[in-house]
Amino acid sequence: TTKKPSTATATATYNIANLPPYPQSQHLYPHAQPLHTALNVCRPDSQRLTQLIKRIADEEVARCRNTFHNHPFVTKEVEHILKDFAVAAEQLVLDGTVAVAQNTPEEAVGEILQARLATLNEQKRRFVKEEKEWHELAVRRDEGPSATIPTPTPSVADASAANAQAASESAVGKLAEAQTSAQTSLEIQVDRICAMVQGCESLVASAEERAGQLASRFHRESFRMLPHVDSPAVLIKSLAATSRALAAVAAEATAS
Structure with a gap:
């Protein structure tokens, strides 16, 4: 299937089957990070987002x-x-349907890290203590059957349990607060993603409509020069022949 350019001066014929493949990328868009870095940091996030979309579109066109x-x-x-697409995305940003996601506050991140660090330190202390007890057990076993195996005293065990409980209680409040903050942030991001998906659905519908129009134009341009039984040219020729025949019959009737 071939397509001729619409301009009268062009003489080349495009073969759709021989077009080179569209450039693909292993990542979503490899040039997005340099474009994002080059944005003006003094502008609001909404303007930076629309500017990034326009730059990515220009880069893709290039x-x-x-x-x-x-x-x-x-x-x-x-x-x-x-x-x-860029115009529709800018309109969504201006309407507030799509917004830039906010990062988690540094205070919440610090609290989460501190709670995690306290848990790891407690686990490390228990592992070191257990390793020491196992080492003493192995030494007693090697010394002979008369050796006695040391057992932890109740006072030491009680102190260890109390310390572990205090550490866990101090971390519970921080973990609960961090969990609530993270859950709220995730809910906001989910709502924004849902709104973005709805906007993308409308863009996809517009793209499908545009593709259908392009296919119709391509079909019309491809088969315009071919004779067809239902083409306007054949219909006009048929009507012209019929009118000439009727005119000839009328002339003969008038002459007789």
């Missing part, structure tokens, strides 16, 4: 232009779709 430099109509269609 990549497409380098790949399809011999097929400018492909680049034109991609540029049109990405432009519509």
Whole structure:
């Protein structure tokens, strides 16, 4: 299937099957991090987000232009779709439907790390104590059957249990507060992601409609020069022949 350019001056014929493959990437977008770093830090987060979307769209159009430099109509269609996407995304940001996610406060992160560190230190202390007891047990076993095995005294065990309970009680409040803060942050992010998905659904519907229009244009341009029984040219020729025949019959009737 071939497609001729719509311009009258162009003479090349594009073969859709021979177009080069669209440039793919192993990651979602490898150039997003440099573009994000180059944004103006003095602007609000909403403006930085829209600016990042526009820069990514421009970068994608440039990549497409380098790949399809011999097929400018492909680049034109991609540029049109990405432009519509950038405008729709900017509108979602301005409406407040899509917002920049906020990071977890440093205080909450510090409390979580401190609680985790206290738990690990307690585990380390218990492991060291257990290792020492096992080492003493092995030494007593090697010394002979008459050796007695040391057992922890009740006072030491009670003190260890009290220390562990105090450490756990001090960490419970911090962990509960950190969990509540993290859960609230996750709920906000989930709501924003759901709103973004709804916006993406409308964008996908718009892209599908645009693709259908492009397919219709391609079909019309491809088969415009081919004769067809239902084509307007054949219909006009048939009507013209019928009118000429009727005119001839009328002329003969008038002459007789």
